[in-house]
Amino acid sequence: RKEVEQxxxxxxxxxxxxxxxxxxxxNSASQSFFWYRQDCRKEPKLLMSVYSSGNEDGRFTAQLxxxxxxxxxxxxxxxxxxSATYLCVVNIDTGRRALTFGSGTRLQVQP
Amino acid sequence: xxxxxxTPSHQVTxxxxxxxxxxxxxxxxxxxxxxxxILGQKVxxxxxxxxxxxxxxxxxxxxxxxxxxxxxxxxxxxxxxTKLEDSAMYFxxxxxxxxxxxxxxxxxxxxxxxxxx
Numbered sequence: 001r002k003e004v005e006q007x008x009x010x011x012x013x014x015x016x017x018x019x020x021x022x023x024x025x026x027n028s029a030s031q032s033f034f035w036y037r038q039d040c041r042k043e044p045k046l047l048m049s050v051y052s053s054g055n056e057d058g059r060f061t062a063q064l065x066x067x068x069x070x071x072x073x074x075x076x077x078x079x080x081x082x083s084a085t086y087l088c089v090v091n092i093d094t095g096r097r098a099l100t101f102g103s104g105t106r107l108q109v110q111p
Numbered sequence: 112x113x114x115x116x117x118t119p120s121h122q123v124t125x126x127x128x129x130x131x132x133x134x135x136x137x138x139x140x141x142x143x144x145x146x147x148x149i150l151g152q153k154v155x156x157x158x159x160x161x162x163x164x165x166x167x168x169x170x171x172x173x174x175x176x177x178x179x180x181x182x183x184x185x186x187x188x189x190x191x192x193t194k195l196e197d198s199a200m201y202f203x204x205x206x207x208x209x210x211x212x213x214x215x216x217x218x219x220x221x222x223x224x225x226x227x228x
Contacts, residue, residue, distance in 0.1 A: 032215060043202055043219040044154060087154070096167055097142060097206070097215055098156040 001026045006088050006102035014110055017078045021105045023071040023088030032091040033064055035073045037084045038104065044087055047073075078109045113137045115220035117203050123226045124193055132188045132223045134203030143186045144204040144217060145178065147171070154202065160186065193227045200224050 006023045013019050025033075033050035048055065050062040050071055061074040071088055088102040116135045124130050136143050145157040158168040160178050177189045186205075190197055204217040 034216070041200070041224075043221050046216060046218065049216060091215065097144070097159050097217075098167055098169065099144075099146075099154075099217060100156070101154040103153045 002102075003027065003092055003100045004088055004090050004102040006086075006105050008103055008105060010106040010108050012108045012110060013078055015078055015080060017109075018074065018076050019078060019107060020075075021073045021086055021088075021107075023073075023102055025069050025071070025088075025090045025092070025100075027090075027092045028066075028069060030069075030090045030092050033062075033071050034089040034099075035060075035062060035071075036087040036089050036101075038087055039084050044089075044101075047086070075107075078107075080109050080111060083107055083109045113139075115203055115205055115218055117201075117220040117223050119223060120221065121224045121226070123228065126195060126227055127192050130190050130193055130225065132190075132201050132203075132225070134186045134188070134220055135184050136186055136203065136205030137207075137218060138184070140205035140207045140218075142166075142206045142208075142215070142217075143178075143180070144206075145188045146202045146204060146219075147199040148202065148222075149199045157188075157201075190225075193225075195227050198225055198227045 035047040036044035037047045038044045050064045054063045059076045063072045085104040085106045087104045092100045118133045143160045148154045158172045159166045175191045179187050200222045202222045203220040206217045
């Protein structure tokens, strides 16, 4: 089983649509969870951290289910500028700082 | 907003040559990292650095790689004898120990594209 697994997509959605991405992680001891966004040939940019209670930032909502080892990202009212690859990122091991990245889910928002 | 910077943006080198990639982390951060991303693949951890020493490294980070903080602002990655398979985007990141969860949010620089011919 991959350490961090994501559906690669692509997800092609019209502007204004709601889209959800899922991610599973293999190590139940994982501590920190993040969604990063990566545009083509650019650096990963932090979109949001994922808290145990779930959290929302504008049009973006992240959820964590520790029992199922599952993280989700919901984007409401999609904009053209949301087109990017969304990376699920996990700090897998207690005591380690290395981040483990999923392969990313590509989103294409169409006019 | 403070950000991580990296130079050069693109480095072309011949196989077997040494390269040094440079990074300036966010000024009050204490933890520094190098990651790489081979074209079309996922981002992979190489090494983390704290208090002037390596704190952890991956299997990728073999004897050909080294890191250094030569002064109070720069953080470098050296590849001693480059191979074709070292061609990738190299990202530097930095973080601080935060008082609230999640404690270790890493911020990435724009990357150096290394091309080994």
